[in-house]
Amino acid sequence: MENLEKEPLWTAKTKKLLTNPLGMENPITVQVLGICSALAVTVKMKPAIVMAISVTVVVALSNLIIALMRKSIPGRIRIIVQLVVIAALVIIVDQFLKAFAFDVSKQLSVFVGLIITNCIIMGRLEAFAMANKPWPSFLDGVGNGAGYGLILIIVSFFREFLGSGSIMGFPVMEKLGLYNFGYEDNGFMILPPMALITVGLIIWFQRSRNKSLIENK
Amino acid sequence: MNFLLKRMKKIEPLFEKGGRLEKLRSVYDGFATFLFVPDKVTTKGSHIRDYMDMKRTMTVVILALMPALLFGAYNIGLQHTRAFGIIDWTLMQMFWFGFLKILPLIIVSYVVGLGIEFIAAQIRGHEINEGYLVTGMLIPLIMPVDVPLWMVALSVAFAVIIGKEIFGGTGMNILNPALTARAFLFFSYPGWMTGDKVWIEGLTKGGGLDGFSGATPLALAKLDGFAQMPSPMEMFIGTIPGSVGETSVVAILIGALVLLVTGVGSWRIMLSMTLGGLGMGLLLNLTGGNEYTQIPAYYHLIMGGFAFGTVFMATDPVSAAQTSTGKYIYGALAGIMVVIIRVFNPAYPEGTMLAILLMNVFAPLIDHYVVQANIRRRLKRVQTA
Numbered sequence: 388m389e390n391l392e393k394e395p396l397w398t399a400k401t402k403k404l405l406t407n408p409l410g411m412e413n414p415i416t417v418q419v420l421g422i423c424s425a426l427a428v429t430v431k432m433k434p435a436i437v438m439a440i441s442v443t444v445v446v447a448l449s450n451l452i453i454a455l456m457r458k459s460i461p462g463r464i465r466i467i468v469q470l471v472v473i474a475a476l477v478i479i480v481d482q483f484l485k486a487f488a489f490d491v492s493k494q495l496s497v498f499v500g501l502i503i504t505n506c507i508i509m510g511r512l513e514a515f516a517m518a519n520k521p522w523p524s525f526l527d528g529v530g531n532g533a534g535y536g537l538i539l540i541i542v543s544f545f546r547e548f549l550g551s552g553s554i555m556g557f558p559v560m561e562k563l564g565l566y567n568f569g570y571e572d573n574g575f576m577i578l579p580p581m582a583l584i585t586v587g588l589i590i591w592f593q594r595s596r597n598k599s600l601i602e603n604k
Numbered sequence: 605m606n607f608l609l610k611r612m613k614k615i616e617p618l619f620e621k622g623g624r625l626e627k628l629r630s631v632y633d634g635f636a637t638f639l640f641v642p643d644k645v646t647t648k649g650s651h652i653r654d655y656m657d658m659k660r661t662m663t664v665v666i667l668a669l670m671p672a673l674l675f676g677a678y679n680i681g682l683q684h685t686r687a688f689g690i691i692d693w694t695l696m697q698m699f700w701f702g703f704l705k706i707l708p709l710i711i712v713s714y715v716v717g718l719g720i721e722f723i724a725a726q727i728r729g730h731e732i733n734e735g736y737l738v739t740g741m742l743i744p745l746i747m748p749v750d751v752p753l754w755m756v757a758l759s760v761a762f763a764v765i766i767g768k769e770i771f772g773g774t775g776m777n778i779l780n781p782a783l784t785a786r787a788f789l790f791f792s793y794p795g796w797m798t799g800d801k802v803w804i805e806g807l808t809k810g811g812g813l814d815g816f817s818g819a820t821p822l823a824l825a826k827l828d829g830f831a832q833m834p835s836p837m838e839m840f841i842g843t844i845p846g847s848v849g850e851t852s853v854v855a856i857l858i859g860a861l862v863l864l865v866t867g868v869g870s871w872r873i874m875l876s877m878t879l880g881g882l883g884m885g886l887l888l889n890l891t892g893g894n895e896y897t898q899i900p901a902y903y904h905l906i907m908g909g910f911a912f913g914t915v916f917m918a919t920d921p922v923s924a925a926q927t928s929t930g931k932y933i934y935g936a937l938a939g940i941m942v943v944i945i946r947v948f949n950p951a952y953p954e955g956t957m958l959a960i961l962l963m964n965v966f967a968p969l970i971d972h973y974v975v976q977a978n979i980r981r982r983l984k985r986v987q988t989a
Contacts, residue, residue: 569752575792584766591770 396522404526408534410597415538416590417600420506425539426582427498432555434494435543436536437484441499443532445476446508450528452476453516460517469512470503477502507535542585550576612636631722633731658774662737664868668859669741669916672849675842677702679852680749683804683845687816702749705805706848709744712753716760717743724769735774735781735922736764742782742916745849746909746957747789748802755793759785779964780923783957790957798823798953803845818845822908822946822953825896839906850912853905860915869919872931873938877914880939881905888947896947904943913942913956923964927974934970938963 414420421442428438449472453460460468481499484492492499502508511531516524547553552560552572560566575581594600612635619632681698685691693701717736725732743760763785768777790797800819801807807818817832821844824833834844842852850856863869885901892898904910909917918924918938925934938959945955952958 569754571755571793571795573792574794575788578791 401523401526404523405530405533408527408530409537410534410593411600413534413538413593414507414510414531415535415586416593418507418510420510421535422583422586424498424501424505425535425542425586426579428495429539429543429546429582430550430577431494431547432540432543434491435539437488437491438495438498439532439536439539441480441484442502442505442507442535443529445473445480445502446511446532446535447525447528448476449473449508450511450516450524451521453512454519454521454524457517465517466509469509473508473512474503507531538586538589541589542582545585546576546582549573550581631726631732658734659737661868662734664862664866665738665916666741668862668868669738669745669849671855671858672745672852672912673706673741674699675852675855676745676848677706679842679844680705680805680848682843683818684806687804687807687818702805705749706744708753709747709749709751709756709848710741712756713743713760714740716757717764720761720764720769724764724773728773730773733774735768739763739781739785743785746782746786746847746912748797749805749848750802750808751789751796755789755796756785759789759792762788775922777922778968779961780917780920783917783961783964786957787961800845803847820844820846820908820953821903825899825903825907825946826950826953830895830899836900836903836906839903847909847912850909853911856911856915863915863919869915870921870924870931872928873919873924873935874914876932876935877918877939878905880936881910881914881943882939883936884940884943888943894947904946908946908954909956910942913960914939917956917960918963923967925967925970925974927971930967930970930974933974934963934967937966 408414411417415422415425424438424442429435449469452472453469456468477500480502481492484495484499511528515527519527544554547555548559550573552558552565560570560572573581616632616636678695678699680702681693681700682702684701685693685698714736717740721732721736724730740760743756743763747756763781767779767781767784768774771777786797796802800817800823802818803820804818819827821833821839824830838844839851840853842854844851860869860874864871864874881904882901885904888897889901914935918935925931941959941962942955945952945958949955
């Protein structure tokens with residue numbers, strides 16, 4: 388039997404569950420998961436932020452639900468059970484966006500539905516929620532969603548700023564009057580390859596600061 | 605020269621380990637070996653050191669580029685007079701006009717590129733690599749003359765950092781740095797890399813003759829404007845609009861001769877790429893499809909950047925295939941890809957840049973299979989014996 392002693396909600400351990408995925412265990416830059424959507428939705432900041440929130444909600448809630456059910460899920464069909472939970476949550480998020488943020492929902496198009504296939508979510512369910520209690524699982528989900536969202540927002544900031552000359556839709560470059568000096572928006576920033584390079588540069592930056600992340604050959 | 609040598613020797617201790625300027629060792633090395641033959645000798649084993657080091661190789665390539673550069677300067681002037689209806693310029697005037705237009709491109713390319721290389725070498729404690737000497741000359745030659753200088757600087761920085769230094773510097777890059785710079789500009793600022801204005805000095809600011817079009821032969825071919833295409837002779841000599849150094853097949857052939865005689869450029873790649881392009885062109889002539897497929901196959905060899913790419917870009921010893929058989933495959937596929945992209949892709953009038961970059965990526969794979977095939981063949985011989 389599991390020990391039934393109550394643990395306090397906030398300990399150093401639970402806090403780590405939230406903060407670790409932001410840096411040292413970041414799902415995108417360290418685990419290199421969820422790259423596909425990071426390339427697809429980061430052209431502008433607004434969709435990127437909505438995507439970050441959606442993924443956070445889905446990964447946190449599915450972690451919670453799976454952790455609650457973890458003892459009654461038969462091992463051989465656990466993947467399909469996990470998928471049912473994720474899919475249900477993604478449909479709720481999708482409907483919610485269609486109802487309350489139709490424009491953004493249209494910009495994100497299929498990528499909201501494709502949250503189902505985001506490796507981060509399956510990865511967290513398999514690696515964490517199947518073996519931990521609901522509360523830590525929920526925190527782990529929030530942390531990983533935030534870690535994913537953080538990178539998404541950084542990448543989309545640079546892509547929107549350099550590619551479209553605006554921040555959150557506000558035309559910064561135009562207001563600064565840089566176009567009069569012959570400045571032009573960089574069309575390459577809008578194309579997916581540049582998102583990959585931007586993610587690569589973030590990984591480079593992070594590893595040059597944290598030498599412990601560099602793999603030994 | 606003796607004076608200079610003494611000077612250099614005198615300040616050398618400063619840069620030795622423990623010297624005051626130890627950090628700048630690679631800068632000193634770079635300059636010293638640039639001025640004099642390196643006096644390094646091997647201390648163990650019987651290795652032969654050849655004077656044909658990387659600097660010598662690079663110098664030969666620069667030499668081979670000179671005809672294309674000089675003709676490019678003349679052609680800029682010539683195209684300018686045609687576009688603006690100037691009739692009384694002498695040959696020297698045209699050349700000088702063009703030369704002054706290229707010079708800023710060359711200076712920006714070298715200052716930015718070498719600057720980054722120097723800094724990178726100091727940070728990593730490497731020797732300064734000579735690789736950029738050629739890249740820095742290639743980049744201005746494959747740019748439209750009117751491209752803004754800050755864009756050139758940006759593309760050079762991108763090519764050197766992302767295309768080269770990240771992979772470990774000269775000799776480690778997967779992609780050809782000069783083409784990386786051009787591809788970066790092509791996708792970043794397509795308005796400055798395509799169209800019928802940028803190829804001729806001054807046209808983007810307006811004021812050309814009424815009805816004058818500065819479109820390249822490739823763009824004309826894409827628009828089915830075959831009737832307005834220049835004659836094959838004109839395209840061969842190079843008095844057509846285009847990137848600075850790529851228009852004249854004659855000048856490029858002189859460069860090719862230099863590369864081939866000195867053995868710096870690979871004849872296998874040049875030959876197979878030419879045959880690949882020609883073969884694909886002939887095949888399209890037979891099959892038909894759209895009107896573009898019907899232009900004579902040899903046009904592909906003299907239009908656009910095919911000649912320049914074949915001689916100077918595809919033969920880059922770092923990014924090309926290394927094995928002899930691999931070179932044939934690499935070159936032929938590059939030639940075929942150029943024609944396919946030109947004819948079938950509506951977005952890109954020119955395919956040379958993308959075809960060579962694509963084959964750069966595949967070069968290690970080609971080499972891998974060539975080596976594996978060789979191993980298999982020899983294993984078989986051993987096993988049956």
